[in-house]
Every structure is written in structure tokens, then in C-alpha cells.
Amino acid sequence: MKPKVIVYKKVDQKVLDFIKTTCDVAYFEKLDSKNHPKFLHELKNAHGLLGSGLKIDKELLDQAPQLKIVCNTSVGYDNLDIEELSARGIMATNTPEVLNDTVADTLIGLLLATARRIPEMHNFVKNGKWKSMIGEELFGVDVHHKVLGIIGMGAVGTTIAKRAHLGFDMQILYHNRSRNEQAEKLYGATYCSLDELLKQSDYVCLMTPLTPATENMIGKREFELMKETAIFINGSRGKTVDEEALVDALNSGQILAAGLDVFVEEPVQPDHPLLSLENVVTLPHIGSATYETRLKMAMLGATNLVAGLQGQTPPNLI
Numbered sequence: 001m002k003p004k005v006i007v008y009k010k011v012d013q014k015v016l017d018f019i020k021t022t023c024d025v026a027y028f029e030k031l032d033s034k035n036h037p038k039f040l041h042e043l044k045n046a047h048g049l050l051g052s053g054l055k056i057d058k059e060l061l062d063q064a065p066q067l068k069i070v071c072n073t074s075v076g077y078d079n080l081d082i083e084e085l086s087a088r089g090i091m092a093t094n095t096p097e098v099l100n101d102t103v104a105d106t107l108i109g110l111l112l113a114t115a116r117r118i119p120e121m122h123n124f125v126k127n128g129k130w131k132s133m134i135g136e137e138l139f140g141v142d143v144h145h146k147v148l149g150i151i152g153m154g155a156v157g158t159t160i161a162k163r164a165h166l167g168f169d170m171q172i173l174y175h176n177r178s179r180n181e182q183a184e185k186l187y188g189a190t191y192c193s194l195d196e197l198l199k200q201s202d203y204v205c206l207m208t209p210l211t212p213a214t215e216n217m218i219g220k221r222e223f224e225l226m227k228e229t230a231i232f233i234n235g236s237r238g239k240t241v242d243e244e245a246l247v248d249a250l251n252s253g254q255i256l257a258a259g260l261d262v263f264v265e266e267p268v269q270p271d272h273p274l275l276s277l278e279n280v281v282t283l284p285h286i287g288s289a290t291y292e293t294r295l296k297m298a299m300l301g302a303t304n305l306v307a308g309l310q311g312q313t314p315p316n317l318i
């Protein structure tokens, strides 16, 4: 008998076909609630789960007594209760590396858009406000030759450093709990304490996973350490930042601007104070969102799923 799996996110037909060669698939293109009766019904007999974002906690696991493997189609796995999964002997996997270039492209795009006020200028032209040569009040700030501080110099962080250093001649500072020799050697990155990075950087880019140690890692104290001309970019998870403190820092001129791909609550509420600020550029969590990369991530997730259910060690076991 084939193992039963639930795919709870829209994936390419190629991915479904690959899984179906060895598994019975219950497919939910979109799962609005984990209390969906059909989903709960399938969960009772499921051996594997594939998707992203769903909170996999004790409550859900209690309803999935057959589960052997949970496969995220994302590199971040803050939606998984790893301790609870381990205690139950359930494997968990993620999809690192295949998204590095795409996410780094997005983050560099967000940084440029924020520094050069590209969305604001786009609206300026489209709304018929371009009547004469623009003046200083609409100027942006330079990116090239500036100091970029990366907090979380891992796979994505290093790929951002590559673009920034080799493409924009930026000087790279970074902060991790451990040294990243590759980034130091290839992109001249300098290791420093968090406080030093915050004080010295023109651009601060947050790229850590969300963990108990990084939750609210950037708050009032950290914004106060940044330069008044600093631009803050968040590509990690919303909860790594105290959003209230960010709003205050942007309103009070403590920092110049922010570019955000992630929010505490996603989708962000339309009346969120961050959305009404001119000096904030926002994206709807699209770091890896290209057709090609999402296909690679889904296929890697499926490869992990099938390997785990065939008794092999999945390539990206967490």
C-alpha cells in the first residue's frame, strides 16, 4: 500500500506527478484553515505533509497519529515545533540553497527601491505630478560604496554580500553567532558585534531565521544605535523586529527609511501604521517568488518527502 500524503499548497503538476509515483496524494491547493473538515479527515491517516507556513504544533500532531515526515517548501521552519516533532520521532525537512540567488535579488531590489525611492517616484510619474525637473526633496541616497551590515550571514546573507560587494562596491560588515570565512574571503566581509554593525552601517539587512534568540532582536535600543541616515531592510521574518519600535524610529527620524518583505502578521492589515509611511517600501513576502525558484523548492520538498517515506534519510533533514 502506498503511503498517504497531504500536499497543502499549490504546486506544479510535475511535482504532484513525481509524488504520485510512490504516494497517495490528498491535494489542497489552498488551505485557509487547518480546521478544514476534509483536511482533518485526511490528517488522521497521513504519513507525510508537504507545504509551507502551516503551524505544525502539538494540537495538529495529536490529530495525525500516522505521521512520519513533515516537509516545508521553504528554508525557514519557524512554523514547525521541532521539539515536539523530534519527541514523536517525526522527521522535518526544509528547502535551503535553491532559493539563495532569487532571494538575494529580491533583497537587493528592495534595498535599491528604498534608497532611490523607486516606488514613490513611479507613483509620482504615473499620477501626473512630474511637471518640471525634480528637486532635492525627491532625491534618494547612494547605494554604491556604502557600508552594508548583514545580520545573519548564512546562505542568503552571503549571496546578498556577493551582489553588494562585487556589483556595488559596498563594504560588508556582518554579525552571526559564528564566523563565516567564505564571506570574509570572497566578499571582504568583516565580522563585528551587533552593536558595532548597527553603529557603522549605512544599510542594515536582517537575514536571520526566526528563533527564540532572534525574536524582537531589532527594537528601540537597536534603532537608537543606527545612524539617522540608516536604511533598514528586513528579509527574515516579521517577528525578528519590534514593529512598534520601527514605526517610532521611522516617524521620529531615528532612521531614514525601511524596506520590508516580511511582517509580524501576514498578510499585513491594510491599516497597519507602517503602510502609511512615505519612507517605507513594502513587499508581500516575495523573496523566493519566481516561477523557476518556487518550482525548485517544491520539487526539493517532494524529494525530501519521498526519500523519507521510502526509508532513506531525506537530503534536507532538519
Ligand SMILES: NC(=O)C1=CN([C@@H]2O[C@H](COP(=O)(O)OP(=O)(O)OC[C@H]3O[C@@H](n4cnc5c(N)ncnc54)[C@H](OP(=O)(O)O)[C@@H]3O)[C@@H](O)[C@H]2O)C=CC1
Binding pocket: 075, 076, 077, 096, 097, 099, 103, 151, 152, 153, 154, 155, 156, 157, 175, 176, 177, 178, 179, 207, 208, 209, 210, 211, 213, 214, 235, 236, 237, 261, 262, 285, 286, 287, 288
Ligand atoms: N523573505 C523571504 O522570502 C525569505 C526569508 N528567509 C528567511 O531567512 C532566513 C535565513 O535563511 P538562510 O540564509 O537560508 O539560512 P542560514 O541558516 O543559511 O543562515 C542563517 C544565518 O543566521 C545566523 N543566525 C542564526 N541565529 C542567529 C542569532 N541568534 N544571532 C545572529 N545570527 C544568527 C546564522 O549564523 P550563526 O548560526 O553562526 O549565528 C546564519 O549565518 C530563513 O530562516 C528565513 O526565515 C529565507 C528565504 C526567503
Ligand SMILES: O=CC(=O)O
Binding pocket: 073, 074, 075, 076, 077, 099, 287, 288
Ligand atoms: O520565507 C521564505 C522561506 O523560504 O523561508
